[in-house]
Amino acid sequence: MRIFGLNRRIVRALLGSQYAHMLEYRAEIALWALSGVLPFIMLSLWSGSDARAQLGLDGVALDRYFLSAFLVRQFSVVWMVYAFEEDALLGRLSPYLLQPLHPLWRYVASHLGEQLTRLPFAAGIAGVFFLIQPQAFWIPSLGGFLLAWIATWMAFAIAFLLQSLIASLCFWSEKATALERLLFLPFLFFSGLLAPLTAFPPAVQDWVRWTPFPYLIDFPARVLSGDAVNLAAGFGAQLAWVLLLLPLVLLLWRAGVRRYSAMGA
Amino acid sequence: MGRYWRTLRRFWGTALATQLEYQLNVVVELLAVVLSLGGSLLLLSLFFGPGRELGGWNWNQALIVQGFYTVFDGMTTAWLRPNLGAIVTYVREGTLDFVLLKPIDSQFWVSLRTFAPAGLSEVVLGLGLAGWGAHQSGVVLTPPLLVAVLLMLMVAAVILYSLWFLIAATSIWFVKTWNATEVLRAVLASGRYPLEAYPASLRLLFTLVVPVAFLTTVPAEVLLGRASLPLLALGFVLAGGFFAAARGFWLFALRHYTSASS
Numbered sequence: 001m002r003i004f005g006l007n008r009r010i011v012r013a014l015l016g017s018q019y020a021h022m023l024e025y026r027a028e029i030a031l032w033a034l035s036g037v038l039p040f041i042m043l044s045l046w047s048g049s050d051a052r053a054q055l056g057l058d059g060v061a062l063d064r065y066f067l068s069a070f071l072v073r074q075f076s077v078v079w080m081v082y083a084f085e086e087d088a089l090l091g092r093l094s095p096y097l098l099q100p101l102h103p104l105w106r107y108v109a110s111h112l113g114e115q116l117t118r119l120p121f122a123a124g125i126a127g128v129f130f131l132i133q134p135q136a137f138w139i140p141s142l143g144g145f146l147l148a149w150i151a152t153w154m155a156f157a158i159a160f161l162l163q164s165l166i167a168s169l170c171f172w173s174e175k176a177t178a179l180e181r182l183l184f185l186p187f188l189f190f191s192g193l194l195a196p197l198t199a200f201p202p203a204v205q206d207w208v209r210w211t212p213f214p215y216l217i218d219f220p221a222r223v224l225s226g227d228a229v230n231l232a233a234g235f236g237a238q239l240a241w242v243l244l245l246l247p248l249v250l251l252l253w254r255a256g257v258r259r260y261s262a263m264g265a
Numbered sequence: 266m267g268r269y270w271r272t273l274r275r276f277w278g279t280a281l282a283t284q285l286e287y288q289l290n291v292v293v294e295l296l297a298v299v300l301s302l303g304g305s306l307l308l309l310s311l312f313f314g315p316g317r318e319l320g321g322w323n324w325n326q327a328l329i330v331q332g333f334y335t336v337f338d339g340m341t342t343a344w345l346r347p348n349l350g351a352i353v354t355y356v357r358e359g360t361l362d363f364v365l366l367k368p369i370d371s372q373f374w375v376s377l378r379t380f381a382p383a384g385l386s387e388v389v390l391g392l393g394l395a396g397w398g399a400h401q402s403g404v405v406l407t408p409p410l411l412v413a414v415l416l417m418l419m420v421a422a423v424i425l426y427s428l429w430f431l432i433a434a435t436s437i438w439f440v441k442t443w444n445a446t447e448v449l450r451a452v453l454a455s456g457r458y459p460l461e462a463y464p465a466s467l468r469l470l471f472t473l474v475v476p477v478a479f480l481t482t483v484p485a486e487v488l489l490g491r492a493s494l495p496l497l498a499l500g501f502v503l504a505g506g507f508f509a510a511a512r513g514f515w516l517f518a519l520r521h522y523t524s525a526s527s
Contacts, residue, residue, distance in 0.1 A: 031444035189304035
């Protein structure tokens with residue numbers, strides 16, 4: 001029986017092969033993991049600044065928030081549009097389209113394989129962080145950890161769907177990655193990666209809550225760091241964004257594939 | 266020398282012509298530059314408020330730092346990324362052979378072959394922002410001050426180039442370490458804010474190991490007329506040292522280059 005075109009054998013083959021593939025690139029992935037140090041730089045800046053009081057994160061709460069933001073980013077980073085653009089330009093997409101499996105699953109599997117490869121490096125960086133800041137060490141409760149895991153995967157799902165939407169535009173324009181840059185900018189500033197959402201003026205906060213960005217970093221990071229957060233509202237918003245984006249992506253994808261005429265057309 | 270100058274004009278002329286083929290792309294890039302600067306300013310403003318400072322720098326002074334950061338971010342987009350980012354491809358595909366056979370210095374060729382015009386708009390915006398910040402801080406721009414600032418910006422540009430080049434040149438051995446420039450980029454992002462805003466240990470790291478301080482904070486201090494002479498001398502020494510290291514490392518790396526699939 002296949003659910004969304006998947007059964008256990010297909011899942012195992014996809015994940016196994018993609019994980020093996022990603023392990024080959026472990027040096028690269030280690031460097032990618034290291035290039036996510038921005039939250040730590042912002043932490044050192046925020047913790048010494050006069051503006052810290054307005055964040056509502058006292059003492060070690062700020063350290064934990066930024067460490068959680070780092071970890072959430074590590075496991076929700078999406079680069080699908082770049083891989084897809086290359087596949088579409090070079091015509092590698094054609095054989096994928098012939099397979100009796102939605103090509104998007106292949107990209108999902110390679111992201112999951114990459115996350116698994118990243119795990120030891122991200123854990124290592126977190127370990128170094130705790131060596132430098134031992135007072136910030138904490139072990140989330142099992143329930144809290146599971147909730148944070150789900151929130152991170154939901155964040156990954158939203159980010160993946162957003163990029164798939166842009167990737168589907170590759171069927172019409174060859175330079176869709178330029179649009180990804182425009183999407184990345186609001187993500188960078190409003191997701192909570194550089195500043196917790198509470199740092200922004202209330203008017204900006206109210207407005208940002210209607211975008212998907214705070215649910216990509218800020219919400220999962222707060223769940224992971226054990227901050228008081230409205231779980232129902234957060235998960236509800238995440239689910240709403242997934243439910244909104246999924247049909248859009250599938251529709252646009254189907255229209256795009258009809259247009260697609262392989263390489264050189 | 267004249268030959269290099271003529272070659273450079275050809276390089277950039279063709280680069281510009283290529284870019285103009287993708288006009289929509291240029292518009293998107295320009296929009297991204299403006300949005301990025303707007304976001305950075307919004308983020309910076311979060312640290313300030315009535316009576317608040319960031320590491321002893323007030324809003325207008327911090328704008329100078331942010332402006333210089335934008336200038337060097339533009340330099341990265343315009344020159345470093347498109348040129349030095351391509352070295353790894355030359356090595357992988359073996360086309361570095363063709364570069365080495367040309368009757369022109371290979372480092373010159375790989376460093377200046379092309380440029381991305383979108384970065385130039387960032388350079389201009391950054392200079393404008395720094396100028397505005399200086400004006401609001403009551404700086405009177407005398408010719409000697411202008412010369413000093415330009416000298417320090419050149420020192421900063423040499424340091425930035427050398428850091429990038431050192432990492433990019435390692436791709437002669439390890440094709441896969443190209444992503445190390447992303448790590449460098451992440452660390453350099455700390456230059457958006459004045460050095461004094463960071464804890465002491467990071468300040469030392471950002472001054473001597475990865476001299477981010479000399480990219481933005483030191484030129485801003487020169488502009489505000491409060492830089493000390495030993496610090497400026499250290500900047501020159503670091504720039505000279507890093508450039509010599511980059512040059513030496515390139516010549517050393519080329520001796521180990523054995524064409525494609527090595």
